[in-house]
Amino acid sequence: MDHFIFRQSADLELLVCKPMEAQGFINAFTTRYGGVSPLPAAALNLGNYSQDDYANITENRRRLKEALGLPDWPLLTLRQIHSADVHSIFTIDGAAPFLDRNPPPGDAIVSCLTRVLLAIQTADCLPILIADRRTGVTAAIHAGWRGTVAGIVTRIVGLMQQRLGVSPADLIVAQGPAIGPCCFEVGPEVIARFRELHDQVDCLLSGHQVDGRANLDLPLANRLQFRQLGVDDSSIYDCNLCTVCQNDKFFSYRLEKGAERPVGRLMGLIGRNQFDE
Ligand SMILES: [Zn+2]
Secondary structure (H helix, E strand, C coil): CCCEEEEEECCCCEEEHHHHHHHHHHEEECCCCCEECCCCCEEECCCHHHHHHHHHHHHHHHHHHHCCCCCCEEEEEECCCCCCEEEEECHHHHHHHCCCCCCCCCCCCECCCCCCCEEEEECCCCEEEEEEECCCCEEEECCCCCHHHCHHHHHHHHHHHHHHHHCCHEEEEECCCCCCCCCCCHHHHHHHHHHHHHHCHHHHECCCCCCCCEEEEEHHHHHHHHHHHHHHHHHHHCCCCCCCCCCCCCCHHHHHHHHCCCCEEEEEEECCCCCCC
């Protein structure tokens, strides 16, 4: 948590990665209150159209941009599908579909544009923000266990290298609030999938049970992917906040879905004003 700070703005409380901000990158992870959604009340639901009014989500997103002091910046989102599909946006025209209520499907977005916000919606899955110190390129990733095991981090960093001339050594990474290793119990079938792809799987698991279930460390699994790609370990920042343990602050799908009420979505965002190489 050392490298993160909670910042109050109007009725919103936003978690900011300080080293990323110090390099000129606007970034934030939202918390659950300060909005108008009845989930259960005054909730800042920034996604989940199927269970909340479009007008509520629009107002919540407006409040968020207002709180960031960026009311006019377009907010680029994805229709997240737990895939490893990555989108790259090079022009303002190319950004247009991502402003829509029904944006293209995918789980990671990368752009060289300034004055736009790339946004990922989560409620337990890991939101990851990436900033390139040298070129100013930004990216946002939705990494649940499926995306993680499919190597979504490896996919997007590879694309940044090939198409945007990014070097992994220049990247700064912020991993936001997600279900932690304290609470993320998974079954043997999930563990088997990780075992197929990661030789270091044992360090990701704890609390082994006789039926084969264990707790999985999703942030560490993604950190290992970044490390393997050549990102400096000291440039990867984890907030270490668990959405289940801190359900007073964050939405948690796993915890709240049983309460028979809709679960809101948090947002992780990144953007940049201008860039001088
Ligand atoms: Zn926890």
